[in-house]
Amino acid sequence: MQHILITGGSGLVGTSVTKNLEAKGKKVAWLSRNPKKYSQKSFYWDPKKGKIDEEAIEWADAIIHLAGAGVAEKRWTEDRKKVILDSRLNSSELLFNTIKKAKEKPQAIVCSSAIGFYGFDTGDRLIFEGDPPGNDFLADVVRKWEAATDKFQELNIRTVTFRIGIVLAKEGGALKEMLKPPVAAPLGSGEQYLSWIFIDDLARMIEYALENHGLSGIYNAVGPVPVSNRVLTQRAAEYKGKPFVNIGVPSFALKLGLGEMANMVLGGNRVSNEKIEGTGFKFEYGDLNLALGEIFS
Template identity: 35%
Template sequence: MRIAISGSSGFVGTALRTSLVQDGHEVLRLVRRAPAGPDEVRWDPVVGDIDPAPLEGLDAAVNLAGAGVGDRRWTKAYKTELRQSRVRATTLFAQTLAGLDAPPRVFVSASAQGIYGADREDEYLDEDSTTGQDFLARMCLDWEAATAPARDADIAVCHPRFGLIMGASGGAFKRLHTLARLGILGPLAGGHQFWSHISLTDTVRALRFLIEQSGCVGAFNITAPEPVSNAEFIRVLAHAIDRPAILPAPYFGLRIVLGEYAKYVAGSLRVVPNRLVQSGFRHEHPDARSVVAAALSPNTPP
């Protein structure tokens, strides 16, 4: 297959690209600099510039572009960047695909579990659940809506709504692992809040499933089927590396360090992957113990 990926140098994009190339697929990377080879296509979502010619005849396109939600403290300017880096990039990608003479069959465009809000306590959240009204929820709604040009062009559009992706090379797990090794990790803001986690391996497998399986369209929660409290996940991690997990982090401390983003870190989202499982996907790492083991193993594939 020929597959174009935006955000291919990020945590998930790197793993997806590696997996596809290892299996012999041709991957085109959308980059924001001068292309370094025939497998790269320059684009600039800020000014709306992209050369569509190399994208003709694609089998699939994957959109993972967007500034990191937890990379910086949320100032007003950074919140604008978070939204615009997603909506502008998605709009440009979708419009370009829709205008091709030979468009791809499927457009897999990222979203996130934040679409359900910051805190839904112990409510089970599947793809038919109501969405939230806060900043992240509205951003995710606009992010998904930006794919409309591709959908209107009869391209199958899938929205993988990512949970907390756990892998050694980045994301939340890398930070948690560092704190756990130092013995300074414990329950966050009481610890009862649900974390909807998933291994990086299953994340890549789920994206490939959406790319490769005809008939997939719409929203898919990309989480493990057994979400647990943050206290339980941290306990499993600490036990796996033989460290204590007894130093709690109160909410006011998170607020000082993280600002507005603290309410999302301390929120509870019990997200389940109903549509993914019903479509035939089977997780290799369905629970916290297997997710942690996969993240800690040097032999785990991307």
């Protein structure tokens, strides 16, 4: 029976991946600061303190590395920015150093990253994995994060990194925030592209990367059809049965409320998934209506 260790296992993506893997008969454990808190088998770690139960690494045949503080949870003060970056670098460094010492090393590690790599706003140009990084706060975080996880390859471990788009899910993610106000409306111009992926497809993609030994390197984890902010908001409102007003929330109001973080929703990226589809991965929810139908069923 294959043993899979997950960092960030209790999050939106982690719980979905755990459910999938266990349904396939795999044994899953999480790395957690509070291992007793969960019914899930868990090992202790605290990346901030540089502490980890080394037995976790010996136990694992493969690792799924999803840990990192949420980028949209709190306003980006200088302290919060430091937390966002450090949570990614410290956890990756702790894993690397512990694996380096381990007698038994995992065969593969699947890491999360983000399409934020390309910058807040790349307009309507189709973006591929080989495109350069952006030059804003989030792009800088993702570039450093990927540099930290790239080091796993030095240990001769097959490493796959997914640049994840906007995750659509029942349990949370972007839609929950978009549909919070009493009336749904586009943000800014509403024309900015959103490269989205349905949570079930993302969980299956991560599992696919574990099982397919030919996969390594960086892949965009986005669905086949990016849509504008206006289209996504309007369709989601229809499925939710919520009023939609086709007047964009002004940029200045968003910047007033969110500060620098507003750039994340005012910009957009039209990202290609050609590379992962080229490996034979098939999307079950590549159509937005299918995904929204599943979410609001």
